[in-house]
Amino acid sequence: MNRKKRLRLQIIIIAILAGILVLSAAFAGFIAPNDPYATNAKAIRLAPCSEFIFGTDNLGRCVFSRILYGARTTITATFTLVFISFVFGTFIGMICGYFGGFIDRFIMRIVDIVLAFPQMVIAIAVAGILNVGLTGAMIALGITMWTGFARQARSHTYAIRNQPYIWVCHLAGKGNLYIILRHILPNLLWPLLTTALTQIGTTMIGISGLSFLGIGVVPPQAEWGSMINEARAYIQLAPWAVLYPTLAMIITITIFNLLGDKVMEYREA
Numbered sequence: 001m002n003r004k005k006r007l008r009l010q011i012i013i014i015a016i017l018a019g020i021l022v023l024s025a026a027f028a029g030f031i032a033p034n035d036p037y038a039t040n041a042k043a044i045r046l047a048p049c050s051e052f053i054f055g056t057d058n059l060g061r062c063v064f065s066r067i068l069y070g071a072r073t074t075i076t077a078t079f080t081l082v083f084i085s086f087v088f089g090t091f092i093g094m095i096c097g098y099f100g101g102f103i104d105r106f107i108m109r110i111v112d113i114v115l116a117f118p119q120m121v122i123a124i125a126v127a128g129i130l131n132v133g134l135t136g137a138m139i140a141l142g143i144t145m146w147t148g149f150a151r152q153a154r155s156h157t158y159a160i161r162n163q164p165y166i167w168v169c170h171l172a173g174k175g176n177l178y179i180i181l182r183h184i185l186p187n188l189l190w191p192l193l194t195t196a197l198t199q200i201g202t203t204m205i206g207i208s209g210l211s212f213l214g215i216g217v218v219p220p221q222a223e224w225g226s227m228i229n230e231a232r233a234y235i236q237l238a239p240w241a242v243l244y245p246t247l248a249m250i251i252t253i254t255i256f257n258l259l260g261d262k263v264m265e266y267r268e269a
Contacts, residue, residue, distance in 0.1 A: 007266040014259045021252055025071035034062035036069045036222050045238040055240040057231055063241055067248050069222035073134070075252075078203045081138045081145065086196045089146035090188060093153025094180055098161055108154070111147045119144045123206060127215040134207075134223075137216035141206045145199065152195060156188050194267055198260035201253040208249055224249045 024031060034052070040060030048055040054064035096104040114122070123140040130136035160166065161184065169179050210216035211225030219226055224245045231241035 004266065007262055011259065011262045011266060014255060014262060017255050018259055021071065021255065022075060024068060025075045028065075028068035028072045032062070032065035032068045034065045036062060036065040037220055038062075045234065045241070047238075048240055054244045055238060057227075057238065057241045058234055063227075063244055066222040066227060067224070067245055070224045070227060070245065071248065071252070073217060073221065073223045074204055074207060074225075074249075077134055077138055077207050078200055081142055081203055081207075082196050082199050085142055085145035085199070086149055086192065089149025090153045090185075090192055092146070093150040093155075094157045094184060094188070096150070097154035097157025098176070098180060098184065100158075104154070107150070111150055114144055114147050117144075120206065120209065123210060124213065124215065127210050131215070133218040134211075134216060134221075137207055137210040140210065141203060145203070148199070149192060149195065152192060153188055156191065157184055160184050160187055190267065194260065194264050197263055198257070200260065201257040204249070204253050204256070 038061065040056065043052065043056045043060040045058060046052055046056040046060070052062050052064065054062070054067065057063055057066070092107060096107050119141070122144055123137070126140035126143060127136045130139060166179060166183060169183065174182075207216060208223070208225030208228075211223045212229045214226075214229060217223035217226045219230060227245040228242055228249075231238065231245070235242050
């Protein structure tokens with residue numbers, strides 16, 4: 001089996017695993033064995049058992065059910081944020097790369113200023129100022145996320161617009177909108193989609209990290225970062241309340257990172 005076929009098989013297997021995670025999050029309401037928000041004074045910090053396979057937390061809530069609902073929160077927020085950043089960044093990058101001039105210089109200086117600061121520092125500051133839960137965390141991360149897509153889209157657009165077939169389109173009387181949609185955008189999608197896949201894991205870490213710090217998802221809403229933050233206070237009494245959300249986050253991020261890496265390898269093979 002050659003390298004490209006092996007990579008294709010690996011991508012299919014990892015994509016199936018990622019699909020299982022997404023479906024588990026989407027149908028959490030049907031899969032969860034217990035109400036993730038129902039407290040139970042008789043089952044506080046209960047070890048894993050047949051009724052609560054991942055145990056319970058400090059309020060007697062089912063950890064397994066909260067992990068499933070937390071997956072819905074984390075994955076939905078991540079996909080939404082990556083999609084919005086992808087669309088906005090790609091649009092800005094194409095405009096800058098195609099038209100150039102003052103617009104290009106002005107927007108790229110803004111991008112340079114944003115990239116001069118660490119992403120999490122900006123995210124923590126903005127999320128703390130907004131203080132609006134998950135929406136604030138997404139806005140905080142989105143402020144910097146679009147810049148990577150914009151720079152990549154700009155560089156590709158700049159290279160494509162100088163190709164001979166683009167000049168032929170101009171000579172044939174084709175408008176700028178037609179050229180962008182028909183010739184430039186299709187050539188950008190594959191590399192930018194690959195970048196979007198690699199951003200999924202990073203975005204999950206960002207959202208969970210802000211929730212862990214208490215400036216993301218507001219309890220009692222289930223989210224992996226906030227669950228870990230709540231449970232760390234009694235980690236010696238109920239380590240499973242920290243262990244299982246942590247493992248869920250590590251496994252999910254690893255799968256999506258592997259998917260992005262393998263797609264990138266396949267594209268370069």
